[in-house]
Amino acid sequence: MIYVVVEELVPEMAAEEENVHSNLGTIMFMIGFSIMMMLDVVLG
Numbered sequence: 001m002i003y004v005v006v007e008e009l010v011p012e013m014a015a016e017e018e019n020v021h022s023n024l025g026t027i028m029f030m031i032g033f034s035i036m037m038m039l040d041v042v043l044g
Contacts, residue, residue: 002030
């Protein structure tokens with residue numbers, strides 16, 4: 001679900017359809033979001 005939101009709300013990431021960097025940016029966003037959520041739970 002996060003993948004769909006990032007792809008739709010950040011059109012600069014998906015400017016070119018065959019762009020590998022588009023998927024890389026989305027994946028890095030998801031990893032960063034996951035780390036942020038884990039830190040929020042651990043640190044309270």
